[in-house]
Amino acid sequence: MNTPPLAGGTAGPDALAPLLAAVLDALRTGALDRGGPPPAGGPTTTAHRVHTAAHPLLPDHGTGPDAALGPLVHALTQGAADPADPLCAAHLHAPPLALAAAADLAASVLNPSLDSWDQAPAASALEAELTRTLARETYPAADHPDALLTTGGTEANQLALLLARERHPPPLHLVHGANAHHSLPRAAWLLGLPATHPVPTPTGTLDPEALHHTLTGLTGHPVLVAATAGTTDSGAIDPLPALADVCAAHGADLHVDAAYGGPLLFSDHRKHALHGLDRAHSVTLDLHKLGWQPVAAGILAVHHTGRLDPLQHTADYLNSHDDTEAGLPDLLGRSLRTTRRPDAFKMAVTLRALGRDGLGALVDQVCDLAATLADKIHHHPALTLHARPALSTVLFRPTDADDDQVAAVRRTLLDDGHAVLGRARADGRLWLKATLLNPHTQPGDLDRMLKLVEGHTPR
Ligand SMILES: Cc1ncc(COP(=O)(O)O)c(C=O)c1O
Structure with a gap:
């Protein structure tokens, strides 16, 4: 068997062209054959169709690309819940822009890994441009805002909680509305924090008076309050300025989960709804929701870059002190992950184009x-x-x-x-x-x- 061609290098584009033609063709016919937003027939029909296209998945002798790529892309497409269909409207599951998907192809081809500069020279420079831009958009008046890329809102919320935990003597208490995303109490469990304090939200949003009452009961304890700008269930936005006032009065840190509502910042007509967002110590954003990006496009923004210090970490093969002193950017402290996709790339292309x-x-x-x-x-x-x-x-x-x-x-x-x-x-x-x-x-x-x-x- 010939050695399969690679995607990168000068020969990559020629090897990719016929494969991409097959992919695009199967995307088209698969969508036509589906004929609706999801496939009809439920899990059994879809599993059967996928089995037919994929079996055996690991043959003793490979089928070659033609018999694997086209049929499997067709099966994937025919069996997709396609958010590009107007009647696919269940979740915060965005239809990606064609532009962003095209940009993501370049990211897959070049495969930079964002754990060290020598694996991602341009990709890391562009990530720095993107995080600076989004941090400034979130915190227009802050002296040194910063942002990190995450796999989504869940990881951004986890990191926010971790960073708050590291800033305070233990144990940190998490207070959140009952309307908060489930990833917040789950992150508290993951980080070994005490049981969280959910504040009932009968009106759909976190009431400042009810928050005041809960914080009064926690006087003397370090607290992180998590508010939501765009709840998962209804898109409701908590009253951020009043909640920020209550947090300030009680000396509590404030995190705002704006995974859904954050992109209102781009709209002159609607950004007023996020008034007070920049009073949060950290903010979750997520452009694979209201930002039309392919997954993953999560962001954690912080009002001051020093807040990220607990993530500093050294592994000699990735960010040795002498390399850092010699001027190579130290990327390891920008995530808890090691190998990391260049998710910044598609977002940067989208922000600049639109x-x-x-x-x-x-x-x-x-x-x-x-x-x-x-x-x-x-x-x-x-x-x-x-x-x-x-x-x-x-x-x-x-x-x-x-x-x-x-x-x-x-x-x-x-x-x-x-x-x-x-x-x-x-x-x-x-x-x-x-x-x-x-x-x-x-x-x-x-x-x-x-x-x-x-x-x-x-x-
Ligand atoms: C308000 C909110 N925060 C966080 C998340 C988690 O985001 P992800 O699924 O990207 O991890 C969601 C997901 O729907 C959400 O609605």
């Missing part, structure tokens, strides 16, 4: 779509709207259905391959959740979605 106004326009588009959907539901005779959307998430339910029927509508639409909708509990009831992240969605798509829900509700 600019603040281009990204802001996309944010406005999906938030306006959510407002349109809310209007349609409000005027619909058979549907109930939970609340006006703060971001791009809309909760609704068939008015006369019980919770089991609401759950069944979601599963039937999924099983039939008609739509991917999410679910959320609020006010003691189960709601359907439409998380609108696709800027190409049209009002007519929203009408189709509502018609499907109405048509699948048991009478």
